Amino acid sequence: MPGRLTACLLVAATLLGVLLSPSGSVVAQDVPAADAPTPVVDLLAGRTILSAPERPADLVVIVSIDGLRADAIAPALNAFAMLRRRGVSADAASTIRRSTTLASHASMLSGVDVDAHGMTWNAWRPERGRVHFPTVLQVAARAGLPAAMFVGKNKLRHLVAEDDPGVAFTVNGRGCGSVVDRATPWLRDTAAGVALLHFAGPDGAGHRRGWMSPAYQTAVADADACLQRVIDDLRARPTGLQHVLLLVTADHGGHGRSHGTALDVDRHIPWFAWGGAATRAQTITRPVSTMDTAATVLAALGLPQTPGIVGRPVTEALRPRNAVVAGAGAARPSGRPSARRGGALGRVARAPTRPIQ
Numbered sequence: 001m002p003g004r005l006t007a008c009l010l011v012a013a014t015l016l017g018v019l020l021s022p023s024g025s026v027v028a029q030d031v032p033a034a035d036a037p038t039p040v041v042d043l044l045a046g047r048t049i050l051s052a053p054e055r056p057a058d059l060v061v062i063v064s065i066d067g068l069r070a071d072a073i074a075p076a077l078n079a080f081a082m083l084r085r086r087g088v089s090a091d092a093a094s095t096i097r098r099s100t101t102l103a104s105h106a107s108m109l110s111g112v113d114v115d116a117h118g119m120t121w122n123a124w125r126p127e128r129g130r131v132h133f134p135t136v137l138q139v140a141a142r143a144g145l146p147a148a149m150f151v152g153k154n155k156l157r158h159l160v161a162e163d164d165p166g167v168a169f170t171v172n173g174r175g176c177g178s179v180v181d182r183a184t185p186w187l188r189d190t191a192a193g194v195a196l197l198h199f200a201g202p203d204g205a206g207h208r209r210g211w212m213s214p215a216y217q218t219a220v221a222d223a224d225a226c227l228q229r230v231i232d233d234l235r236a237r238p239t240g241l242q243h244v245l246l247l248v249t250a251d252h253g254g255h256g257r258s259h260g261t262a263l264d265v266d267r268h269i270p271w272f273a274w275g276g277a278a279t280r281a282q283t284i285t286r287p288v289s290t291m292d293t294a295a296t297v298l299a300a301l302g303l304p305q306t307p308g309i310v311g312r313p314v315t316e317a318l319r320p321r322n323a324v325v326a327g328a329g330a331a332r333p334s335g336r337p338s339a340r341r342g343g344a345l346g347r348v349a350r351a352p353t354r355p356i357q
């Protein structure tokens with residue numbers, strides 16, 4: 001690696017509050033106080049790698065369905081079926097070992113694990129401060145792009161810097177319909193930017209009645225209907241779908257009435273990419289980490305990868321801007337959707353029942 005580039009990376013890492021260990025891995029140093037500025041965001045302010053005419057996407061929408069197991073997605077669910085047929089699907093996607101809501105969302109949106117983002121708890125505890133590593137929404141906002149979170153759980157407020165007004169944050173209740181109601185005007189009116197929509201229903205049903213129970217499956221069907229509304233909204237955009245990237249995933253799975261373990265049944269998550277910015281339909285069989293979601297968002301928007309980020313862009317989900325786009329809805333898979341989607345869960349169906357929340 002050229003010395004100049006190494007020096008730049010070290011400066012960036014120091015500003016970030018992390019240092020490279022002798023082994024090359026990123027280790028947590030003294031993280032900034034909760035109310036301190038986030039230096040790396042300032043470092044990235046206003047900088048983009050790709051200009052608007054070149055970046056794969058102008059608008060990135062992340063839909064996170066809380067507690068959605070990949071094997072709970074029934075073939076009859078229309079929105080998911082469309083994503084399988086026409087989008088990019090990752091069969092072996094997983095969240096971090098600490099498969100709880102706050103920690104997993106922090107990794108999904110920042111691209112680093114708990115040691116760097118610091119979200120070791122799983123409730124709204126304002127005295128404990130905010131995420132220690134910038135989320136993609138923060139990076140986008142500092143680059144001048146609109147960024148908004150429409151969520152069903154207030155504890156996700158930990159993922160917005162306290163003194164950063166650049167990221168709009170609204171809690172819309174646990175019903176995904178109210179989340180979509182609130183997000184729809186934003187999606188229609190925002191030409192470029194990034195949004196997170198968080199549907200809490202499946203997780204709530206799983207805790208109350210059990211993962212894969214009829215109540216849980218009803219909640220998954222509700223989420224599918226809400227997802228369809230988002231897809232319809234994106235299709236109705238005046239500027240079209242060509243430079244839109246929709247990412248649909250989950251923070252974790254679950255078993256019994258809980259989750260939070262390092263077991264596959266808790267860690268295995270669905271992962272889809274769709275829209276004009278995504279490449280044509282395909283199934284990815286290599287492992288994909290939830291941390292790759294953050295890196296993919298940054299790459300899609302032409303933003304620099306945050307110094308110290310662990311995730312890597314899922315390049316299969318990113319179409320070069322100058323590629324011929326036949327229309328996201330016209331893309332067809334070369335074969336039938338993989339029959340082993342979610343299959344890993346079947347191997348770990350029996351899991352300890354100790355609740356970890």
Ligand SMILES: [Zn+2]
Pocket residue numbers: 066067100101102203251252
């Ligand atoms: Zn969750």
